[in-house]
Amino acid sequence: MANKADIIIIGGGIIGSSIAYHLLHDGFGGRVIIFEKDGLYEFASTPRSAGGFRQLYTTVINMQLSKYSLQIYKDFSKAMAIDGEEVEIDFKQRGYLFLAMEEMMPNFERHLNLQNENGINSQLLQKNDLLNIIPELKIEDLSGGLYCAESGYLDPYSVMQGYIKNAKRLGADYIYDEVDSLITNQDQIKGVRMADGQEYFAPIVVNCAGAWASILSEKAGLPLPVVPLPRQIFQFDIEKPLKKYLPLTMDPTGVYFRHEGEKFISGYAEEIAPGIDFKWRRSAFEENIWPVLANRIPNFENAKIERGWSGLYDFNTEDHNAILGEYPTMKGYFVAFGFSGHGMQQAPAVGKCLSELICTGKYDTLDLTPLRVERFAEKQLIIEDAIY
Ligand SMILES: Cc1cc2nc3c(=O)[nH]c(=O)nc-3n(C[C@H](O)[C@H](O)[C@H](O)COP(=O)(O)OP(=O)(O)OC[C@H]3O[C@@H](n4cnc5c(N)ncnc54)[C@H](O)[C@@H]3O)c2cc1C
Structure with a gap:
């Protein structure tokens, strides 16, 4: 059998x-x-x-x-412990933040209402509120953002x-x-x-x-x-640390970034053909991510790329x-x-x-x-x- x-x-x-x-x-x-x-x-x-x-x-x-799922993750370490040994998942509720240009704000307001109706504690932030979350953020071209403090990242x-x-x-x-x-x-x-x-x-x-x-x-x-779709992530370090830990932050360009330990990771939705490919390219960081990062947070101007990787989305077309x-x-x-x-x-x-x-x-x-x-x-x- x-x-x-x-x-x-x-x-x-x-x-x-x-x-x-x-x-x-x-x-x-x-x-x-x-x-x-x-x-x-x-x-x-x-x-x-x-x-x-x-x-x-x-x-x-x-x-x-x-x-x-968030409720489960909150208690995951203890609930999944085996013989008293907890499962450390590096659970960081540092927030999730979508930055918005002016034309994006009406949509974000609509999303906010639906999220609040469904019991999600999201907030619409005005331009200057963003600085309470990321003090170094350059906000000239932004009008605000959609923020959820309970969200974040884990391992x-x-x-x-x-x-x-x-x-x-x-x-x-x-x-x-x-x-x-x-x-x-x-x-x-x-x-x-x-x-x-x-x-x-x-x-x-x-x-x-x-x-x-x-x-x-x-x-x-x-x-x-569904097709396999490659997506790259880059890890980098900077000389001058930020004042606060970052939420997972999504720039209006589609570039996202967050802390990874005391360093950072970043990625973006690259336009790329489907297929199984695990190569990562430093040039993708230099050409598509770094300019956005440097423009958004001055401390990122001298970002030093340390490593990268590529993984596959099981992408529903x-x-x-x-x-x-x-x-x-x-x-x-x-x-x-x-x-x-x-x-x-x-x-x-x-x-x-x-x-x-x-x-x-x-x-x-x-x-x-x-x-x-x-x-x-x-x-x-x-x-x-x-x-x-
Ligand atoms: C770069 C990147 C960033 C991402 N960021 C996020 C994020 O921030 N938040 C988020 O929620 N999700 C994110 N995702 C998506 C998330 O990783 C996936 O949705 C999730 O991991 C899917 O889990 P899975 O178990 O279906 O797939 P997998 O982890 O790929 O597991 C599938 C398993 O099936 C095995 N397998 C395949 N074919 C066979 C076979 N024929 N026989 C036996 N075994 C087989 C594989 O070896 C694999 O181990 C990201 C994905 C990528 C690539």
Whole structure:
């Protein structure tokens, strides 16, 4: 029976591991196997993420996912402790700040109202208020900003490890091997075939393979509009320290920056062709990021780049949001990918809710049906204005 399970999860990143953990934590008694092809998580998106968590969204579903997940992250270290040893996730509630030019303010005001109606403590800041948060900020071209003090950033790798260790503790079986393809029989999923030809069987297969997930799905004739999209991050240092720690700050140009320890990281939404590419380019920092940073905070003028990396978004080309639930034409085949740039912060809610859907056939904690697979055919896209 070694090749039989009740649930197979493809991909042991933050999403697959959160689902595995929640299934077992919430009482699922069957065998759960997680296949992970990259045991060191060298290329997985989770450890390459910027670690930002925010609630400044413009759709109710994203606000709900982030709000729920933030409550979990607040208590994550203690709640996930094993044998008294806490999981240190470097949780920093230093705020999330979108800077605004004059023409952006009416939209931000609209977003603020919707966020406040949904229990999110965001504030619309006027130009001079920005200096209370970042005293060195150059504000001449700005009119204000949208700010949420509760948000911030954390260490995604440690969160992922917290879920992995706890899923294993509860009996999840991690097998470090590559899934080659899905095994199906007409409209029922049957299992997976490994790269070496071995087969594993289960009535439920959950595809959490991140940037590789749509390729696997497409191979089985079950397409979804998701592509791997490279995104770079750069770490730099400066000579003259800032007076305060930064919130995760989004410039109107789309360049974001935050503290990383006593140093800084920054990135931007580069226009680049989809594909699997892990190269990072110093020139991208010099040409596209540094001019913005230097213009915004004088201390950044002599930014010294120390390192960079590139990771992959599982980029949903239709509406840039997660795709969650059972594939309508394939019984037992569940998907959880397409998160684009905001999957890390949604992992706690997604794990909890997908576990409910898989076990009971319906959502209980949050209704995630707006993110269903069928929304593309039904033209019910979830259009989020605040996505980068
Ligand atoms: C540069 C960058 C910055 C980001 N910043 C943020 C941010 O600030 N905030 C935020 O919330 N999100 C951010 N994200 C997005 C976030 O990282 C992802 O949404 C999230 O990590 C997705 O988790 P995952 O588990 O689905 O994917 P992954 O972490 O990639 O895990 C998927 C796993 O599946 C495995 N796998 C794939 N194919 C197979 C196969 N065939 N067989 C077996 N295993 C397989 C992979 O090896 C991988 O480990 C960022 C992403 C990038 C790249």
